[in-house]
Every structure is written in C-alpha cells, then in structure tokens.
Amino acid sequence: MNKIHKINKTPPPIATLNSKNLLSIEGMNKLEINSILDRADYFADLDPLKIIKTLNGYVILNVFFENSTRTRVSFELAGRRLGAEVINISVDKSSIKKGESLLDTANTLSAMKPNLLIVRHPESGAPKLFSDYLNCSIVNAGDGRHEHPTQALLDALTIRRRLGRIEGLKIAICGDILNSRVARSNIHLLTTLGVEVRCIAPPTLMPKSLENLGVNCFNSLKDGINNVNAIMLLRLQSERMSGTESPSKREYYRFYGLDEEKLSMAHHDAVIMHPGPMNRGVEIASSLADNEDRSLIKTQVEIGVAIRMATIEAVYNAQK
Amino acid sequence: MHKNNNPILLKNIRVIDASQNLDQEMNIIVNNGIISYFENSKKNIPFNEKDFRSINCKDKILSPGIFDLRVYLNETNNENVSILKNAAVKSGVLKMGILPFQKPLLDNPIMIEHLIEKTNFNNDKFFYPYGGATKELKGNEIAELGLMAEVGAIGFTDAPNCIQDSLVMRRVMSYAKMLEKPILQNPEDKSLAGLTASNSTTIQGEMNEGEVSTRLGLVGIPSCAEVMIVERDLRLAELTGVHYHVSNVSTKETVEVIKRAKLNGIKITCDTSPPYFSLNELELSTYDTSFKLSPPLRNEEDRIAIQNAIFDNTIDVITSDHKPMSNDTKILPFTSASTGASGIETLLPLTLNLLNKLDVSIMNILKKITLNPSKLLKVEIPKIKSNEKANFIIFDPNEQYLINKNSLQTSPTPFHGRPVQGKNYMSMMNGEIVFDNLDLL
Numbered sequence: 001m002n003k004i005h006k007i008n009k010t011p012p013p014i015a016t017l018n019s020k021n022l023l024s025i026e027g028m029n030k031l032e033i034n035s036i037l038d039r040a041d042y043f044a045d046l047d048p049l050k051i052i053k054t055l056n057g058y059v060i061l062n063v064f065f066e067n068s069t070r071t072r073v074s075f076e077l078a079g080r081r082l083g084a085e086v087i088n089i090s091v092d093k094s095s096i097k098k099g100e101s102l103l104d105t106a107n108t109l110s111a112m113k114p115n116l117l118i119v120r121h122p123e124s125g126a127p128k129l130f131s132d133y134l135n136c137s138i139v140n141a142g143d144g145r146h147e148h149p150t151q152a153l154l155d156a157l158t159i160r161r162r163l164g165r166i167e168g169l170k171i172a173i174c175g176d177i178l179n180s181r182v183a184r185s186n187i188h189l190l191t192t193l194g195v196e197v198r199c200i201a202p203p204t205l206m207p208k209s210l211e212n213l214g215v216n217c218f219n220s221l222k223d224g225i226n227n228v229n230a231i232m233l234l235r236l237q238s239e240r241m242s243g244t245e246s247p248s249k250r251e252y253y254r255f256y257g258l259d260e261e262k263l264s265m266a267h268h269d270a271v272i273m274h275p276g277p278m279n280r281g282v283e284i285a286s287s288l289a290d291n292e293d294r295s296l297i298k299t300q301v302e303i304g305v306a307i308r309m310a311t312i313e314a315v316y317n318a319q320k
Numbered sequence: 321m322h323k324n325n326n327p328i329l330l331k332n333i334r335v336i337d338a339s340q341n342l343d344q345e346m347n348i349i350v351n352n353g354i355i356s357y358f359e360n361s362k363k364n365i366p367f368n369e370k371d372f373r374s375i376n377c378k379d380k381i382l383s384p385g386i387f388d389l390r391v392y393l394n395e396t397n398n399e400n401v402s403i404l405k406n407a408a409v410k411s412g413v414l415k416m417g418i419l420p421f422q423k424p425l426l427d428n429p430i431m432i433e434h435l436i437e438k439t440n441f442n443n444d445k446f447f448y449p450y451g452g453a454t455k456e457l458k459g460n461e462i463a464e465l466g467l468m469a470e471v472g473a474i475g476f477t478d479a480p481n482c483i484q485d486s487l488v489m490r491r492v493m494s495y496a497k498m499l500e501k502p503i504l505q506n507p508e509d510k511s512l513a514g515l516t517a518s519n520s521t522t523i524q525g526e527m528n529e530g531e532v533s534t535r536l537g538l539v540g541i542p543s544c545a546e547v548m549i550v551e552r553d554l555r556l557a558e559l560t561g562v563h564y565h566v567s568n569v570s571t572k573e574t575v576e577v578i579k580r581a582k583l584n585g586i587k588i589t590c591d592t593s594p595p596y597f598s599l600n601e602l603e604l605s606t607y608d609t610s611f612k613l614s615p616p617l618r619n620e621e622d623r624i625a626i627q628n629a630i631f632d633n634t635i636d637v638i639t640s641d642h643k644p645m646s647n648d649t650k651i652l653p654f655t656s657a658s659t660g661a662s663g664i665e666t667l668l669p670l671t672l673n674l675l676n677k678l679d680v681s682i683m684n685i686l687k688k689i690t691l692n693p694s695k696l697l698k699v700e701i702p703k704i705k706s707n708e709k710a711n712f713i714i715f716d717p718n719e720q721y722l723i724n725k726n727s728l729q730t731s732p733t734p735f736h737g738r739p740v741q742g743k744n745y746m747s748m749m750n751g752e753i754v755f756d757n758l759d760l761l
Contacts, residue, residue: 026535103651123653124537125607133651144655145537184537208540209531 012038015314021131021138022311024147025188033189037157040310044157044303051309053083055316061114062088064141065121070276070301071141071150075118078308087114102126103133110134116315119143124181137315145179151275152185154307156193158300159230162271167194170267172225173215174200174256175234175283176245178207182275183234187213200224202256204245205236221256225266233258233274233283241282249282259285263294271296326373327351328758332361333377333714336683337384337704338691343683348382350710353751358706375758377714383686384701385414385713385747387693388664389591389639390479390504390567393447395423396435404642404664405439405446407729409755411665412713412744413640415445417697419479420452427452429467436472444750448474448699453492453503459483462491469499474697477504479567480614480643480659482549484510490556497562502589502696504565507549507574508615513541526655528601528616536604538654541616547573554581557588565696566590568641570615572625579634589696591637593663594670595734597627603734609650609657610732613641630688631678637696638688640667644730662730670735672717672742682717714746714758 015035018028025033043051060079064072072088079086091105109117116137119127124144131138142148160166171190177183177199187210190197197215199206211217218224225231236252246252258272272288272295280286289295330348347365349357349372357367388408393400408416418435420426426435432449439447451468453476455461465476476496482505483489489505496503513525527533529540550566554577557564569575569592581588595613600620603611611617629635643660650657671689675682694701702711718741725736747755 101648101651102653102656121653123655126653128607129651129653143537144653145539147537181537184535207534208529208542209534212531213535 011042014317015039015310017314017318020315020318021127022149022315023127023131023138023140025149025152025185025192026147028188028192030192033153033156033192036153036307036310036314037160039313040153040157040303040306041161043309044161044306048081051081053081055079055082055084055312058082058084058116058316059112059114060084060086060116060118060312061109061112062086062118063091063109063120064089065091065119065126066142068120068142070304071120074301074304075141075308075312078305079312081305082309082312084312102129106130106134110136115319116312137319139311139315142181144181145184146181147185147188148181148275149185150304150307150311151182152189153311154300154304155186155232155273155275156189157307158273158296158303159271161303162296162299163229166190169230170196170198170228171230171232172198172200172228172266173232173234174221174224174258176205176236177201177210177234178205178245179237180234186232187215191215198224198228200256202246202252221258221262222265225262225270228266228270230271230273231258231263231266233272233278235275235277236279236282238279253282257281257283257285258288260288263288270294273297273300275300326371327356329365329367329369329372329374330377330382330714331365331374333380333382335382335704336686338683338687339384339701339703340705342704346382350748353710353748355704355706355708355710375761377761379718380714380716380745380761381682382704382712382714384690384704385711385749386412386668386689387699387701388413388416388642388667388689389637389693389696390419390641391416391664392419392643392660393422393435394644396431396438401439403729407665408446409747409749410729410744412668412715412747413664414711414713414747414749415694415699415701416447416664417474417693418447418449419477420450421457421480425452425457426450427455427457427463429464429471432468432473433471446749448472448697450475450477450504452476453478453483453496454488457481459485459488462488462495465492465495465499465501469501473501474699475502475504475565477506477567479504479506482506482508482510486552486556489553490560493556493560493562493564497560502563502565504567505549505553506567506614507546507553508541509545509548512545512548515539525616526612527604528618530601530619532601532604536607538604543571543573543618543622546571546615547577550574550577554586554588557586561587563587563589568593568596568615569626569629569635570596570618570622572622575625575629575634579629579632582634589636590634591639592626592630592635593639593641594666595661597623597630597674598670598738599623599734607654609652609654610661610734610736612654612657612659613661613734614659627674627677630674631680636688636692638667638671639693640664642730645732647731650732661732661734662728663733665728665730666723666733666735666740668715668744669723669740669742673740675717676741709751710748711750712748713744715742715744716761717742719743
C-alpha cells in the first residue's frame with residue numbers, strides 16, 4: 001500500500017466544533033470537518049498505549065436502538081482509549097413498544113448524568129429530538145435514512161490518507177441512495193470539501209431532487225464512474241432485491257454490481273469503499289472486495305476508531 | 321358566563337352577514353337573547369344608554385358564528401366534548417362537522433345518535449356528525465348510510481382515510497346520491513404514498529416528496545398521489561351524480577383539476593385548511609412533529625396555488641381540520657409521531673390573515689367559514705336581523721398578536737409564535753352568551 005502520508009511532528013489541536021452535538025454533516029463547515037480529519041489522522045498513527053487519557057471520569061452512554069456491532073464497538077473503543085467510561089445500552093425496540101416513550105427513556109438515562117449520548121436510532125431525526133430535550137451532548141451514530149456523520153468522516157479520512165487529498169477528486173456513490181444515511185452524510189461532506197460527487201442508482205432508489213444537493217445523478221454505473229478516483233458502494237437491503245425497488249439480485253448485479261470490467265471505466269488507480277456489511281455478488285464482485293490494492297474496506301474500519309476519538313474529544317471540548 | 325343581565329347595546333358595529341349580502345355599520349340591542357333593535361348607526365338611538373350595557377364597537381365586526389366543516393373529536397366523552405366546546409366558542413366557532421374517525425368510530429346509527437344527544441348544547445345543535453362511508457372506515461364495505469342519515473348524519477366520509485377501491489367508491493357515491501348527502505374524500509393514493517417492501521410491510525409516507533424529504537431522510541409522498549384520486553373520483557361523481565367534496569386540497573394540480581371540473585358543471589366542492597395556505601414543507605427541517613400533517617405540507621408553489629384558489633373561489637370552504645394530539649403521541653421521533661394538529665382556535669385569525677395577502681373582501685373571506693359550509697351541508701345558519709335570536713360572534717379584525725401555544729386549550733399548533741390579526745370577543749348562541757370578553761375591548 002503506497003500511503004502518501006507523513007506523521008506530524010507536532011500533534012494537531014483538538015478538533016473544533018461549533019456545537020456541543022454532532023447530529024449531521026449538513027450544516028458543518030470546512031474548518032470543522034478538516035479539524036476532525038486532522039486530529040483523527042494523528043490518532044490513527046498513534047500507538048493506542050501511548051494515548052494520554054484526557055477524558056478520565058467522562059461518562060459516555062452508547063444508546064443503540066438498532067443493532068450494530070461495528071459502530072458500537074468502534075465508539076466504545078474510541079471512548080475507552082481516551083480514558084472515558086463507556087456504557088453500552090442496547091434498547092430493545094420491543095421494550096419501547098411496551099410503553100415507555102422515547103423521551104421517558106431519554107430522561108431516565110439523562111438522570112444518570114452522562115456527559116455524552118451516542119445515539120443510533122431507526123428513525124430519521126431521533127438524535128435531534130434527544131438534543132432538544134436533554135442537556136448532555138449528542139452524537140448521531142446513524143438515524144434512519146437521515147445521516148451517519150462519523151461514517152462520512154471516516155470515509156473522507158480513508159480517502160485522504162490513500163490519495164493524499166480530497167479537494168478536486170471525483171467520487172461516485174453507488175447503490176441504494178434513497179434509503180442510505182451514509183450516502184447523505186457523504187454527499188454533504190464531500191461537496192463541502194470540493195469534491196465532484198456523482199450519485200449512481202437505479203431510478204427506483206434515487207431520491208427526488210437529489211441534484212439540488214450539489215451532485216450529479218446517473219442511472220448508469222458505467223457513465224457515472226467514468227474517470228472517478230473513488231467509488232463508494234452502498235449496501236442494498238435484501239428485501240429490496242426481489243421485485244420491489246430492484247427486479248432481482250442478478251439484474252442488480254448486472255447493472256450496478258461493481259466488477260473488474262465496470263471498474264475499468266474509473267480512474268486507473270481508483271479505490272473502492274463500502275460501509276459494510278457487504279453483499280458479495282450483489283453490490284460488488286467478491287474478488288474486488290478482497291483486492292487490497294483497490295479495496296479500502298478494511299482500512300475504513302480501522303480509521304473509524306480514530307475518527308470517533310477525534311469526535312468525542314471535539315464534543316468534550318465544545319462542552320467546556 | 322353572564323356578565324350582567326342588562327340588555328346589551330352594541331354601538332357602531334360593522335355587521336357582515338353574507339347570507340343577506342349585508343355589510344353595514346349598525347347599532348344593535350340584544351335583549352333577553354333577542355335582537356330587539358337593529359338599525360343603521362347613523363340613526364340616533366331612541367333609548368337612554370344608561371339602561372344598557374353599552375359598548376362602543378367601532379371597527380369591530382359582528383358576523384354569524386363560524387361553521388367549521390371538519391373537526392375530530394377523538395372520543396365522545398364528557399371531557400373531550402367540553403374541551404372542544406370551550407375552545408370553539410372562545411374562538412368564534414358555533415357549529416362544526418364531526419368526523420367519524422374517533423373512539424368509537426361513527427360508522428353506525430347508534431353512535432351518531434349518541435353523539436348528537438351527548439353534545440346538545442343550549443338547545444341548539446353544535447356538533448353535526450358525519451357518518452363513516454364504509455364499515456370501520458376500512459374502505460371495503462358500505463356502512464349503514466341510510467340509517468345514519470335518518471338519525472342525523474350530515475354527510476359521509478372515511479376521513480382521514482381515503483377510499484381506495486373504485487368499486488366501493490362508486491357504490492358509496494350512488495348511495496349518498498340517493499340520500500342527497502355529500503361524500504367527502506381525503507384524497508391520497510395509499511400505495512403511492514409510502515414505500516412497500518416485498519414482505520408487504522408498508523412504510524407510510526411522512527412528508528411531501530422533494531428536496532426537503534431527501535435531505536431529512538423522511539419517506540416522501542409525491543403530490544400526484546392527491547390529484548390522481550380526485551381525477552378518478554370525478555369520473556365516478558359524473559357517473560353517479562353525487563355531490564362530491566374534496567377535503568384538504570393541498571396541491572397546485574388538485575386545484576387545477578377542480579377548477580376544470582367546476583367549469584364542466586360537475587357537482588364538486590372543496591376545502592382547505594390554514595396550514596396549506598400559510599406554511600410549506602420547509603417548516604419540517606427541524607423534525608418538528610407539530611408540522612406532521614395529512615396531507616403533508618407541500619412546497620411554496622403549492623401554497624401559493626392554494627391561496628389563489630381561495631381568492632378565485634375554486635376553494636369553497638376553509639376549515640380547521642382540527643385534530644388535537646397529546647404530547648405522548650407527538651413528542652416522538654418523526655416517523656412514530658402521530659399525524660395532525662389542533663386548529664379550531666387559530667382558524668379565525670389565520671383566515672383573516674388572508675386579507676393581508678389577497679385582494680379580497682372580508683365578506684368573501686368570511687363566507688368561506690360561515691355561509692359556504694352551511695350551504696354545503698344544507699344546515700341553515702340563523703340570520704342576523706331584528707327579532708331573531710342572537711346567534712353571532714363579535715371580533716376585532718385588526719388586533720395583532722403572536723399565537724402562543726401555551727395560551728391555547730388544544731395542542732399541538734403548527735403556528736406557535738406566528739403573527740396574526742383578528743380575535744374573537746363574544747359568542748352568542750341561540751340567544752345565550754357562551755363567551756364574553758367584550759369588556760376587554
């Protein structure tokens with residue numbers, strides 16, 4: 001792997017956020033985004049044993065209303081590396097349905113006086129609701145179809161470390177954009193950083209007026225990835241693959257699954273990304289997913305912890 | 321509620337009664353609930369003012385009470401009935417159509433009868449129930465329309481549900497035609513208004529489809545889901561000859577289709593409510609669930625089209641579409657939150673706000689909340705004239721203030737903090753004072 005990357009001599013400062021919450025990439029400016037990327041870049045190269053545990057006594061609740069192993073573990077690890085206490089609470093949807101309202105749950109958690117709530121919820125806007133009623137900071141770990149800010153940040157840093165820059169690149173986002181929070185966060189982040197963003201999806205999975213977000217939209221993968229530097233693939237839920245949004249798995253793979261042939265339309269050293277978990281043989285050919293020269297899928301996971309450390313630290317700093 | 325028993329003398333009050341095409345400054349005396357004196361204000365009053373509770377009502381308006389075409393009671397219990405009555409009389413609403421969607425549903429004659437008995441007020445009818453058009457409002461089988469009409473149902477509707485099946489709609493319409501009652505439809509093609517996955521779970525649409533829904537990651541409802549149903553229904557209305565009424569018109573396309581149908585002589589009327597001529601989809605950008613309404617708030621172009629349709633009389637009636645919701649069902653993430661908002665208390669000022677936006681007479685605007693709904697439902701509203709029982713409201717059309725959710729009796733309001741003008745000061749029903757703030761004038 002040819003990393004174009006140097007370890008900074010003086011560590012970059014703690015990232016600056018204009019709010020004590022991180023609810024969405026939409027609304028963040030270039031400075032805020034870059035400050036998180038710079039700080040996370042520094043953390044990514046640091047020996048975890050050498051990190052100064054600056055957040056001793058800081059209490060983080062990981063409140064996940066939706067199953068997720070990778071994001072939860074990533075946040076947990078990030079918090080612990082900074083010295084914070086991280087408590088995982090997986091809130092079973094059925095217990096919510098038993099009667100306790102979301103706000104009651106939130107207030108109960110709030111009474112334990114946490115400093116930060118990391119919230120994942122199946123409904124768009126749920127972290128915003130928490131932030132409206134609770135005093136502690138809220139970090140959105142994915143809400144419905146809305147946003148997944150830390151995923152977009154880690155994607156950006158992964159690209160920057162590999163390709164050396166972000167501004168001026170051409171990046172394609174391909175797949176179920178309609179239902180994807182990862183796509184929305186990436187669109188906002190990449191357009192803010194000056195990337196030419198191309199969104200590729202079958203018409204049934206393309207949200208209305210997407211071009212108003214400053215992207216170019218394509219129904220054809222081959223046209224869309226022409227000369228791009230990176231391709232971000234999105235997961236297609238299996239229930240959307242049998243006659244609703246897409247006629248069948250094999251038809252989807254034929255037109256939107258990334259394989260060697262389609263990849264040849266992209267820039268000669270274009271990289272491939274996927275937020276996981278992947279459907280091999282649907283969104284991506286299995287051989288491509290394992291091709292370490294092209295696929296950054298594993299790196300994305302590694303960088304995730306560093307991004308979440310920088311985020312937690314920035315939120316902590318913004319609270320002061 | 322009686323401030324005192326003296327006869328009331330209302331001096332220099334502007335009386336607007338569209339049913340008589342009357343707009344004049346008058347002096348009025350109300351004695352024992354009867355309008356005993358009713359003369360032009362230029363005439364000298366042939367009585368001693370000291371014998372009266374005399375109020376100078378210069379620039380204030382006296383009009384028949386508001387007839388709110390569509391209101392949800394939610395449940396026929398004493399508490400709900402009393403909250404709704406109080407909120408209504410305070411806001412100048414003296415008659416209202418009660419939609420069948422409540423607990424228990426008004427889809428059978430017993431419930432209609434029960435509601436009418438329960439809500440009899442001042443020996444005058446205050447609540448006018450609609451009957452459900454189909455059993456359980458499910459859109460499958462015709463409800464007992466004849467029996468419900470017999471005990472007082474004023475029309476039929478499945479609101480907030482839309483009758484999806486064309487054959488059911490045809491049958492309901494032909495039945496309603498026989499009974500000479502209107503059929504009200506909340507038009508929305510259900511299958512188009514959400515997302516259906518292959519395991520046949522449907523995710524309901526949450527807001528208007530467009531850039532805002534894309535940004536927020538909420539499930540969009542395309543605006544054509546409304547007009548498609550109206551276009552189908554118009555064919556069936558022609559076929560059956562029924563009086564077809566479209567509730568809550570919210571899109572530009574629907575306005576155009578209705579306008580054309582009216583020109584073609586089809587028996588069609590329609591209404592809208594204040595959110596659709598006052599607000600647009602951008603309000604949802606903070607996920608504030610008080611803006612979660614059905615139909616959803618549309619874009620600015622639609623809002624302007626609705627406003628203009630009020631002006632050119634394509635839209636006949638403005639209604640509150642009052643659907644109060646408790647915080648328990650509203651302070652939730654957007655998807656889980658219930659749909660609907662209160663409206664009865666803000667209907668008058670928001671309607672009067674149109675006077676600032678449109679070149680339209682106040683009488684023409686008042687018609688849409690008084691005379692037109694009563695004509696549509698064939699419910700006589702009392703005239704304002706000498707020797708009639710006092711049945712009117714008195715409001716200040718110029719008083720400016722901000723709507724405050726904390727001073728309303730029902731919630732939630734999508735209009736908190738919005739500047740409006742126009743406030744009700746007195747409501748008289750069937751000769752009785754039911755709300756009186758005249759001393760504050």
